[in-house]
Every structure is written in C-alpha cells, then in structure tokens.
Amino acid sequence: MTETPTVNIRPHLPMGELADHARGPALSQATASRARLTLSWEDGTLADFPLAWLRDHCACPECRHPLTRERLILPLEAPTEAPETRVVEGNLALVWADGHVSRFDAVWLHQRRPGQGREDAVPTRRPWARDYRPTRVDHADFVAGAEGERTWLTALLRDGLVLLENGPLADEEVSRLASRIGPLRATNFGARFDVKSKPNPNNAAYTAIGLALHTDLPNWRHPPDIQLLYCLENDAEGGESTFFDGFAAAEALRVESPEAFRRLAETPIDFRFQDENHDIVWRAPVIDLDEAGRVVEVRLNNWIRDTLRLPLEEIDAWYDAYRAFWTLAQDPENRLEFSLAPGEMVAFDNRRVMHGRNAFDPSTGRRHLQGTYLDLDMCESRLRVLARRA
Ligand SMILES: [Zn+2]
Incomplete structure (x- = not known):
C-alpha cells in the first residue's frame, strides 16, 4: 500500500494580474473585525488587511474590467461593517x-x-567594481527567445552596460534588435543615427578626433535612456570605445571630495544644443540625487555645456568641483576600453554610464557604427514580460 502524497488543491483565482501567483501557501484562517481582517497562511505567515483595502482590490468583473484588468471602482466609501x-x-x-x-x-x-515590497524581475543597479567585466550575449541566443534576451536585459539594467556579439553585418540590424524591446526613441538627430568615418574626410561629420567621456543630450529634460551602438565596420587603427560608470565616479567623488560632490549635486547649470532649426536647453545639476541622497543620474557633456550662469561668488567653486569630477572620471584604472568588432553591439544606460572613443587614423580603414536609443521603461517592461513567461 502506498501513501498518497499531500496535493495542494487550492484553485488559482483570477485577480486581474498577469504576474505569477499560482505557487505559494494557501490560507488556513481568516478573522474579520470592524476595521480589519486577520489572515493566516499554511506557512505560518500572519497579516492584517484594512477592510477598505480589501474592498478596493476586489477583482470581480464589476470592480475590475475583465479585459483591460483596470480598476472600475473608486474607494469613496469605507466599509462600515465586517464582511x-x-x-x-x-x-x-x-x-x-x-x-x-x-x-x-x-x-x-x-x-x-501590508509592508511587503513589490517583487520585481528588474534588478537593482550595481556600481562597477574594480574587476567589472561586461556580460556578453550571443546574437543567436538573443534572437532565439527568452533566455538570451533576459540575460542581456538583466545585465543592462543592473550594470548599465552589456555586449552582444557574433551578429550579422546587416544594415539596420540595430533597429531590428531594438524594436524587439520597444519603439526607437527619436531625438533631433532622428530615430537612428550613423557614426561613420571615411578615409580622407571632406566633412566635419566624418572626423576622426577622439571624443572625451560624456553622456548624450543632457540638454533635454529627459535625455535618451538606453543607447545601442552596433558595429558594422571597424578596421581603422585606434577608435577604441571607452566607458565609465558615472554612478561609481559620483560615489568616488562623494568619498574623496564631499564638498565638490555637494556642489555638483546642488547646482543646476545650463546645457544647450543650437543649430539653424533647433535650440534645445535644459538646466540641471551634473549629479542628480533622489530624496534619499542616492545618485540617479549623471549629466556630463563638456561640448554642450552652455554659459555658466551662477552668482559671482559660486563660479570659482563650481569650476573646482567640476575639475575634481572630471579628473576622477578620466581614471584609466576604472575606465572600460575595448574595440568593438564588426557584428558586436554595445548597449548602455546613457543617464548613468559615460561613453567616448579614442582618436583613430582614418587613412588605415573604415569605421561605421549604427546607433539608436530606447526608453528604460520599455526595457524594464520587456524583462518583466519575459520573466512572467519563464
Ligand atoms: Zn467586486
């Protein structure tokens, strides 16, 4: 005679929620009072829920739209009696x-x-350690389905940078890859741009000068979140890509020079791009902090820094702070530097990681990258959807 194993027969009730809630403890007891309900689960967990919260979260078709899953009721009346x-x-x-x-x-x-945080597939951001090496995902794994794309997105959101390798040398591949995640974010330079040089350049756009570390478009109130750069050709000598974790740099400044850190975080300055058709201006600090004092954004772009408009007595101190941060951000020990090979794509968080490139010799070969931007919301959304399916 065999023993029948205990089977959890708890039916999985629809709650207008696509994230998993099938696996977990069943309820063992529920007791209502005039204002609260006390619940206990089989695993020993106990929790109180206000009655108003429970009434507000009813998932029946009258209270929550069965197709859109959106709330249909307003919590205007508090329940007055225990159910x-x-x-x-x-x-x-x-x-x-x-x-x-x-x-x-x-x-x-x-x-x-009540009091539980939200479970989320999106990882918390982790500043680069000294031995940080970017995660690499094979193009074939990325396009094959969930696992490669999840690995790629998780690394991008956690580290602010990720590499894709062994991709085809195909025009617009960057747009095809980006479109899997969300709509391309357009700017005054278009939705997709070319970073291209030719031997014997006849135009400033095809120059080969080095580009110091910077973030793109800090002159926008909402700069592009994620930048993708796909390499199609790169046989010129030099032209290595450089990256620096702005969060790690800001944290280092906070430790080494708290006064400089405070000044860059508390002093908004103007950034501006102007040409015949545009004049895009935004005023923001170089280091942006949230209410808890955590670094949430770095805006560093020396070319499009506009006139420094500060009270006379603050100007010299601001330059001192800017020099301190700039010097830290050039530290070769903490800078990532590598050559992108044709078929490789780097993706990075433009509001966190600074990027640049070394000068190259255009008479030795061609260098052609195609780039685009994505919104962070779309990257996080895509990762949650893939985690839901996993
Ligand atoms: Zn209801």
Missing part, C-alpha cells in the same frame, strides 16, 4: 454588508501583505 468571512479551498471569500461578493487568491494576498 462575512470564509476560507474556501485555501482562498478567501468575503460577503460584504450590501451583498457584494469578493474572492481573493491566497498567494496574491500573501504577496501583497
């Missing part, structure tokens, strides 16, 4: 005083216990 409360097959059933019935999935509730 009739039952645990049915491990899930929660409530009958409110007006007869309305709400059913809640046990695991969905477990994930949303």
